[in-house]
Amino acid sequence: MVLKSAGSATRSRKPAVEPATELAAQLGRRLVGQPDAIRQIIPYVQMFQAGLAPEGRPAGVFLLLGPTGTGKTRTVEALAEVLHGSEKCLLKIDCGEYQMDHEVAKLIGAPPGYLGHRETVPMLTQQKLNAVTSERCALSLVLFDEIEKAAPSLTRLLLGVLDRATLRLGDNTTVNFENSLIFLTSNLGAREMMKELRPDFGFRADAPRTDLAGKLEAIGLHAVRRRFSPEFVNRIDAVITYRPLDAASLAAILDQQIADLQRLVDTRLGENRFRIQVSEQAREFLLRVGTSAEYGARELRRTVHRYLTQPLAALVAEGGVPRGGQVHVLVGDDGQGLALRASAAEETPAQAPVVLLVEDNRELLRYLETCMGQAGWQLLAAESARQAYKEIGERMPDAALLDYRLPDGNGLELAVELRRRDAHAPIIIMTGMELAPEEEAVCEEYDFAVLRKPFRAADMVSLLRARLNQPCEACA
Numbered sequence: 001m002v003l004k005s006a007g008s009a010t011r012s013r014k015p016a017v018e019p020a021t022e023l024a025a026q027l028g029r030r031l032v033g034q035p036d037a038i039r040q041i042i043p044y045v046q047m048f049q050a051g052l053a054p055e056g057r058p059a060g061v062f063l064l065l066g067p068t069g070t071g072k073t074r075t076v077e078a079l080a081e082v083l084h085g086s087e088k089c090l091l092k093i094d095c096g097e098y099q100m101d102h103e104v105a106k107l108i109g110a111p112p113g114y115l116g117h118r119e120t121v122p123m124l125t126q127q128k129l130n131a132v133t134s135e136r137c138a139l140s141l142v143l144f145d146e147i148e149k150a151a152p153s154l155t156r157l158l159l160g161v162l163d164r165a166t167l168r169l170g171d172n173t174t175v176n177f178e179n180s181l182i183f184l185t186s187n188l189g190a191r192e193m194m195k196e197l198r199p200d201f202g203f204r205a206d207a208p209r210t211d212l213a214g215k216l217e218a219i220g221l222h223a224v225r226r227r228f229s230p231e232f233v234n235r236i237d238a239v240i241t242y243r244p245l246d247a248a249s250l251a252a253i254l255d256q257q258i259a260d261l262q263r264l265v266d267t268r269l270g271e272n273r274f275r276i277q278v279s280e281q282a283r284e285f286l287l288r289v290g291t292s293a294e295y296g297a298r299e300l301r302r303t304v305h306r307y308l309t310q311p312l313a314a315l316v317a318e319g320g321v322p323r324g325g326q327v328h329v330l331v332g333d334d335g336q337g338l339a340l341r342a343s344a345a346e347e348t349p350a351q352a353p354v355v356l357l358v359e360d361n362r363e364l365l366r367y368l369e370t371c372m373g374q375a376g377w378q379l380l381a382a383e384s385a386r387q388a389y390k391e392i393g394e395r396m397p398d399a400a401l402l403d404y405r406l407p408d409g410n411g412l413e414l415a416v417e418l419r420r421r422d423a424h425a426p427i428i429i430m431t432g433m434e435l436a437p438e439e440e441a442v443c444e445e446y447d448f449a450v451l452r453k454p455f456r457a458a459d460m461v462s463l464l465r466a467r468l469n470q471p472c473e474a475c476a
């Protein structure tokens, strides 16, 4: 989801630098169990946002090392989601496709006059780099995945990119990487790391297990120094070694994937949506089959797909789930798979909806709070975007009333984040100014109602009531 709407007007209203804690929280919700990676990357994003990134160099260069399935590639996807609204907003080069020197021409294009010049559209052009930025953020993320597989000529090309932030293409034009964070991932040292992780598998059975992270880092760095020249290693801003994921992190990743599936059901099935209830035993089954010390969480998504998403799709296709009902996910009788049981919705006593109210004008906030309290809603109130993110981190509201202009951000971006988490919650944007046409388009696309200031409290209440499908009453 890319917030295309935020035009230059919006950008000028944004704070220059997002608070590190907010960025860390957003990244941490997507990347589990790797706090070092988050801690090392965020200062470079902030330096860029503050306009303090050094000139003539990429905004940051990171080498991500560590065992397979621990989140190296996921880190860059998650950052793309946080900065640009979509995990696809990054330029990814699979170095495995450039193992031979002649293949490297695919990256930069052949010089004019060479055979095949016209057929070789370079992978790394300025347009492609610009295409993975967004109105929200001008920083492009470039991922060279599995760098150790690349031909030596690619490493030489990269040296220039890391050093001067420029790449000369076959047609003699240049690409500028000053507005890029460059990520190199590698499995260098992974085999030695595996021996360290699974002593029964290798020869280090007697090794103490205490400083595992430090040991993996030393193994990774040693392997990197053996493979790459000192000039290359010196141009890397941070070498980050990923830890093997512990049981709690793997369980949290599974929770995320189940929540993703629930979101898909909510957004795709509309009125036919239902709740997925996965039992503890079923979670344990998915973790047992989908994770391992050797492959981390690499197989988890595929496992969830095979044992949960596919049977769920079959059940839906057969019309086996009542509208608004529930699907209970249990372990099958033979213990070899999962069993899905659909049921009608449970009757639960109606609870007062929780409404998030974000408004930096304290007086107006208090007044709206009173009106909303009288309407019978529970309130989460915030005076800034930062406070609002904290509130929604603790409790997701059923609806939101957001001021467009906030001291540390804008309500529209907050609204898009809320929509990402809940496909249906009614969201109203309050604004005293005209929205740009692109912003109006975003409101339409994500179904945000717009309330122009000044407005009558009664109008706000009846609009929210209508959107919450509550019977209308006169506002007090």
Ligand SMILES: Nc1ncnc2c1ncn2[C@@H]1O[C@H](COP(=O)(O)OP(=O)(O)OP(=O)(O)O)[C@@H](O)[C@H]1O
Pocket (backbone or CB within 6 Å): 030, 031, 032, 033, 034, 066, 067, 068, 069, 070, 071, 072, 073, 074, 075, 185, 186, 187, 245, 253, 296, 297, 298, 299, 300, 301
């Ligand atoms: N730390 C993590 N947080 C959230 N999800 C994760 C994490 N680690 C792995 N995953 C899940 O596992 C999948 C595979 O992880 P990822 O591709 O990032 O592994 P990797 O470390 O790059 O491994 P490889 O070295 O094999 O490329 C991800 O798409 C994601 O679903």
Ligand SMILES: [Mg+2]
Pocket (backbone or CB within 6 Å): 072, 073, 074, 145, 185
């Ligand atoms: Mg990877």
